[in-house]
Amino acid sequence: MPDIETHDFDILIIGAGGAGLRAAIEAQAKGMRTALVCKSLLGKAHTVMAEGGVAAAMGNVYSEDNWKVHFRDTMRGGKMLNNWRMAQLHAQESPERVLELEQWGALFDRTPDGLILQRDFGGHRYARLAHVGDRTGLELLRTVQHRAVAVGIQVFMECKIIRLLHDEAGRVNGAVGLWRETGKFVVFGAKSVILATGGVGKMYKFTSNSWEGTGDGHALALWAGADLIDMECIQFHPTGMIWPPSARGLLVTEGVRGDGGILKNRDNERFMFNYISDYFKAETSDTIEEADQWYDNKRDFRRPPELLPRDEVARAINSEVKAGRGSPHGGVFLDIASRRSAEDIRRRLPSMYHQFKELADVDITKDAMEIGPTCHYIMGGIRVDADSAAATVPGLFAAGEVAGGMHGANRLGGNSLSDLLVFGRRAGIGAAEYALGTSGKVNIDETQVEKITQHALSFFDHEGHENAYSAHQALQNTMQELVGIIRTESELLEAKDQLRGLEERAQAVSVEGHRQFNPGWHLALDLEAMVAVAQCTTLGAIDRRESRGGHTREDFPLPDNETLGKINMVTSIANGEVSVRSEALPEMPPELKELFEEAH
Amino acid sequence: MSPETTGTDTQKTLKMRLWRGDESGGEFAEYQIPAQEGEVVLDVVHRIQAEDAPDLAVRWNCKAGKCGSCSAEINGRPALMCMTRMSTLDIDAPITVSPMRGFPIIRDLVTDVSYNYAVARRIPPFQPPVLAEGEVFRMQQIDVDRGQEFRKCIECFLCQNVCHVIRDHEDNKESFAGPRFFARLAELEMHPLDTLDRRRLVSEQFGLGLCNITKCCTEVCPEGIHITDNAIIPLKERVVDARFDPVAWLGRKLTGKPNPTPANVAAAYAPETLEDQLNARRAGQVGSHPMTTGIDSN
Ligand code: SF4
Ligand code: SF4
Ligand code: FES
Numbered sequence: 001m002p003d004i005e006t007h008d009f010d011i012l013i014i015g016a017g018g019a020g021l022r023a024a025i026e027a028q029a030k031g032m033r034t035a036l037v038c039k040s041l042l043g044k045a046h047t048v049m050a051e052g053g054v055a056a057a058m059g060n061v062y063s064e065d066n067w068k069v070h071f072r073d074t075m076r077g078g079k080m081l082n083n084w085r086m087a088q089l090h091a092q093e094s095p096e097r098v099l100e101l102e103q104w105g106a107l108f109d110r111t112p113d114g115l116i117l118q119r120d121f122g123g124h125r126y127a128r129l130a131h132v133g134d135r136t137g138l139e140l141l142r143t144v145q146h147r148a149v150a151v152g153i154q155v156f157m158e159c160k161i162i163r164l165l166h167d168e169a170g171r172v173n174g175a176v177g178l179w180r181e182t183g184k185f186v187v188f189g190a191k192s193v194i195l196a197t198g199g200v201g202k203m204y205k206f207t208s209n210s211w212e213g214t215g216d217g218h219a220l221a222l223w224a225g226a227d228l229i230d231m232e233c234i235q236f237h238p239t240g241m242i243w244p245p246s247a248r249g250l251l252v253t254e255g256v257r258g259d260g261g262i263l264k265n266r267d268n269e270r271f272m273f274n275y276i277s278d279y280f281k282a283e284t285s286d287t288i289e290e291a292d293q294w295y296d297n298k299r300d301f302r303r304p305p306e307l308l309p310r311d312e313v314a315r316a317i318n319s320e321v322k323a324g325r326g327s328p329h330g331g332v333f334l335d336i337a338s339r340r341s342a343e344d345i346r347r348r349l350p351s352m353y354h355q356f357k358e359l360a361d362v363d364i365t366k367d368a369m370e371i372g373p374t375c376h377y378i379m380g381g382i383r384v385d386a387d388s389a390a391a392t393v394p395g396l397f398a399a400g401e402v403a404g405g406m407h408g409a410n411r412l413g414g415n416s417l418s419d420l421l422v423f424g425r426r427a428g429i430g431a432a433e434y435a436l437g438t439s440g441k442v443n444i445d446e447t448q449v450e451k452i453t454q455h456a457l458s459f460f461d462h463e464g465h466e467n468a469y470s471a472h473q474a475l476q477n478t479m480q481e482l483v484g485i486i487r488t489e490s491e492l493l494e495a496k497d498q499l500r501g502l503e504e505r506a507q508a509v510s511v512e513g514h515r516q517f518n519p520g521w522h523l524a525l526d527l528e529a530m531v532a533v534a535q536c537t538t539l540g541a542i543d544r545r546e547s548r549g550g551h552t553r554e555d556f557p558l559p560d561n562e563t564l565g566k567i568n569m570v571t572s573i574a575n576g577e578v579s580v581r582s583e584a585l586p587e588m589p590p591e592l593k594e595l596f597e598e599a600h
Numbered sequence: 601m602s603p604e605t606t607g608t609d610t611q612k613t614l615k616m617r618l619w620r621g622d623e624s625g626g627e628f629a630e631y632q633i634p635a636q637e638g639e640v641v642l643d644v645v646h647r648i649q650a651e652d653a654p655d656l657a658v659r660w661n662c663k664a665g666k667c668g669s670c671s672a673e674i675n676g677r678p679a680l681m682c683m684t685r686m687s688t689l690d691i692d693a694p695i696t697v698s699p700m701r702g703f704p705i706i707r708d709l710v711t712d713v714s715y716n717y718a719v720a721r722r723i724p725p726f727q728p729p730v731l732a733e734g735e736v737f738r739m740q741q742i743d744v745d746r747g748q749e750f751r752k753c754i755e756c757f758l759c760q761n762v763c764h765v766i767r768d769h770e771d772n773k774e775s776f777a778g779p780r781f782f783a784r785l786a787e788l789e790m791h792p793l794d795t796l797d798r799r800r801l802v803s804e805q806f807g808l809g810l811c812n813i814t815k816c817c818t819e820v821c822p823e824g825i826h827i828t829d830n831a832i833i834p835l836k837e838r839v840v841d842a843r844f845d846p847v848a849w850l851g852r853k854l855t856g857k858p859n860p861t862p863a864n865v866a867a868a869y870a871p872e873t874l875e876d877q878l879n880a881r882r883a884g885q886v887g888s889h890p891m892t893t894g895i896d897s898n
Contacts, residue, residue, distance in 0.1 A: 041669065520655050
């Protein structure tokens with residue numbers, strides 16, 4: 001290709017969050033010439049936002065902990081929709097992955113005898129989260145970033161990948177990207193490609209995700225012919241900031257409730273007691289008296305209902321607001337001020353204290369916080385082989401949030417940082433083994449490249465006044481209102497219709513200005529990915545006629561364990577259209593099944 | 601409740617002067633936009649982008665002060681756009697937002713910060729002792745505290761932007777790592793498990809001697825890292841005082857002892873020098889979160 005910068009690598013990794021960096025380290029260690037491409041600068045990925053910790057059954061605090069308990073917690077938390085093999089590998093390998101970070105310079109908080117300290121979190125039976133205060137994600141990202149730099153991985157920053165390339169046999173063999181700085185195109189040839197692009201939050205109005213969370217990897221895989229699974233399973237974190245508008249969606253850590261924070265409606269009622277479902281009755285306090293004793297005596301008392309899994313709490317808040325008992329800005333109150341001393345709050349929740357003080361002018365040691373659910377994480381994603389992280393298209397691999405299966409219908413806090421380490425590494429190995437098995441030079445098909453670059457440039461030629469920002473807002477409104485936290489058939493069908501129109505709008509966007517660092521253009525390209533992902537989510541949500549984890553149907557409020565609980569919703573592109581089908585979940589072997597029979 | 605909920609600012613019109621241009625030049629463009637409640641500077645910039653200037657170049661990621669992407673100069677003062685609330689500025693006067701001055705401009709508010717990534721690549725990485733099969737590292741909280749302060753760094757490069765050694769003398773970039781990387785070098789130097797002696801490099805290759813402790817870096821750090829007191833001064837001490845005495849250095853590092861006993865940990869960190877006094881002072885602050893308005897009174 002005469003005018004286009006072209007690179008040739010063994011392995012191309014798209015996304016430089018924890019999963020992409022971990023994959024790159026492993027691929028490089030296997031002797032692969034590895035390229036790492038990211039949309040932002042290195043070290044800015046959304047991984048930095050993770051607060052709580054990395055879940056790993058190291059048993060440093062409770063020696064009873066082991067991989068089987070972690071596996072069981074993960075599957076139960078995921079409402080048994082998880083790929084059992086992924087959950088098993090994750091539970092078995094995460095302790096090793098955490099210790100390895102220490103070999104690369106990470107400084108975790110310590111136990112009195114000098115080991116890595118582990119903290120309690122929702123859904124985990126034992127204190128299991130290795131952490132650094134409330135900035136664990138930053139620590140993890142810096143550690144793998146420094147390691148990647150140390151081993152000399154080539155990083156291509158501020159480069160947006162537009163489409164994947166494939167050879168005559170349909171094997172993925174590279175990608176076409178766009179330098180954000182210059183607006184010029186770049187082609188990467190590679191024997192295998194790993195997607196590690198993170199989440200999709202930006203298709204919702206209220207999200208804890210950064211601008212990068214536009215579902216790029218999901219869409220790239222889909223367009224390349226790969227399967228996605230369970231895209232309807234999206235986690236709405238119950239406590240996001242809702243005021244001021246600019247901070248709306250920003251995460252308020254679960255740690256606030258872990259440390260004693262309670263939820264109240266406008267009538268000052270501690271309403272979570274009205275929302276304890278049968279599934280959790282046995283393990284949840286039903287009186288305020290009992291709940292309040294749990295914080296100091298976890299052995300003899302049951303958990304307060306504020307610490308039910310994220311999906312349960314988010315639904316309860318939603319119901320309170322709908323019933324007209326919300327706070328002034330349409331959320332509920334999270335109160336720690338009346339529960340703990342100012343000094344304790346500042347010591348245990350420094351960044352929350354700071355966040356509210358700086359952004360909302362609220363002193364959380366004096367006043368309650370106003371909070372509401374925010375789109376936080378997608379459990380669904382690219383369908384992968386558990387052991388190798390291979391997608392259903394040859395040459396393509398996926399790890400981290402962009403891959404599906406590991407978390408089932410709902411993810412436990414702390415399991416995403418461990419996920420990206422375990423499967424980032426496995427994707428690096430999988431992609432390296434695949435690359436070693438291919439022979440000959442990578443042949444880039446110039447016609448494909450030409451088509452892709454033409455398409456990207458077409459936005460400059462469009463007549464009309466479709467603005468990328470308004471089309472994006474329209475998409476966010478559709479998804480927030482019709483495919484949000486509580487769903488129902490009529491609204492989902494309405495969303496499906498609207499998405500058809502939005503797809504046209506996204507394709508009609510006209511871009512002003514020139515190619516150099518032009519955010520309007522970048523958004524136009526992100527938008528087509530978001531629309532494709534939104535279609536998958538909506539189709540999956542229509543067909544999953546049950547409520548399970550991060551997918552709640554008002555018209556089907558109960559889980560259907562006999563049928564729908566045993567299938568994945570698989571979305572893919574057939575004849576240019578996104579379509580959905582269902583396939584049976586992989587069957588768990590008997591020795592693992594036993595783990596669920598023993599306890600309760 | 602926040603005073604902003606009363607909505608007194610809502611009728612006001614903001615006059616935002618944003619720098620538009622590229623390396624060949626540019627100018628401030630003025631945008632008038634109605635004020636909204638509770639916004640930070642980045643929100644206003646985004647609204648201008650969505651409504652008036654779709655091609656306005658600006659970097660951001662987290663909008664929560666955690667990624668260090670949105671560094672700029674607001675009314676000439678270096679700060680994170682996502683952590684600067686409009687209510688802290690005088691909105692009767694025009695508000696200027698310009699790119700960081702210490703780095704070449706790419707376009708509008710976006711600068712070329714590649715110098716920082718180049719320096720990062722030159723720093724010799726962490727080198728742990730070799731562990732026996734099945735052995736794990738043991739470190740005390742008090743030992744990791746020191747490094748953890750520097751690991752809070754979000755790489756906003758505001759400290760690099762204000763350091764006069766970099767800002768005023770382009771050619772110093774060759775030989776001067778800058779405050780962010782002095783913090784990184786100090787972190788490695790104070791890491792209880794690191795086995796590499798970087799002290800000669802610190803002065804000979806990374807230009808520690810050029811720093812004359814003006815503390816401008818510490819003052820702008822949005823993470824409240826005490827770059828001068830806790831990183832630069834101790835590094836200078838180590839470089840000068842120890843006279844590259846390998847024995848004293850080893851004693852301080854606990855290397856080759858992956859499982860240090862509490863006694864040798866204590867011995868290694870017994871207060872003795874100015875550096876230790878400074879650290880002891882910092883230890884007294886453990887738990888209090890720095891108020892990261894960007895100004896550390898220090
Ligand atoms: S103290 Fe040193 S490193 Fe910091 S700004 Fe001043 S001269 Fe630069
Ligand atoms: S040390 Fe502070 S000012 Fe410098 S890059 Fe890090 S966070 Fe920014
Ligand atoms: S956008 Fe991340 S620090 Fe401002």
